[in-house]
Amino acid sequence: MRILPKEIETLWTLFTAPVVWALHFLVCYVGAAIYCAKQDAVDFGFGVVRAGIGAVTVAALAMIVLSAVLAWRQWGFGTYDPPHDDPTPHDRRRFQGFATLLLSGLSFIAVVYTAMAALMISGCFQ
Template sequence: MNERNDERHSDDQHKPAARWASLWLITVSPTIWAVHFLLCYVTAAIWCARVAGRNGMLGDARLLIAAYTVVALAGIVLTAWRGYRQHSYGEGSAPHNEDSSEDRYRFLGYATLLLSGLSAVATIFVALSAVFIRSCA
């Protein structure tokens, strides 16, 4: 019976903790993109309504949007890195379709990595609107 406990204890050391397999990490990158979109939209709306007027130029609002974009992309890259580390955990290989805690952990990392890539593209597309649209009209 002692050997059995020792085997189970040594197996537990190689498994990811249950708290690591949370679904929260998968939502971070899309949330960063959504906040970035909202900040860009509100900044442009306030700038055009209060500062530049209806036919004015975006001017300094474009600099704020660029700053928002840099911060958002940094957060998305950090989340993608965490997802990549989670995806490449241990000795498993894709597809992560086994009924084990390690494969679930790796699958969540893979999904986080893919959603981070999608969120980065969406964030860049939002920022490109400030590059191509120079006026409030």
């Protein structure tokens, strides 16, 4: 049985991790904003919102880690060093893998930054 999905040949995988960041950011912001606007109409506290943000953060980080692992494989598990500038499909794939890996790292940090907001702030405070 294959644990990791088969490698796919496309430019779009490069954007996986930043897209996950964007969705995570949007869910956190929209979720909290709607809660704060409608808090009188619902019967749960801000703690639930924070727990929800925690849950989507874990899910987002897991997806980013998966994207990083796939990128690491595409890069060749670090066997080859940059700059990956040979005119071959092989080096092109290594480049894609390495750039995707870097983006996964940045997205991971950015998701943690977003989540930290919910760690520090305990209410809507308008």
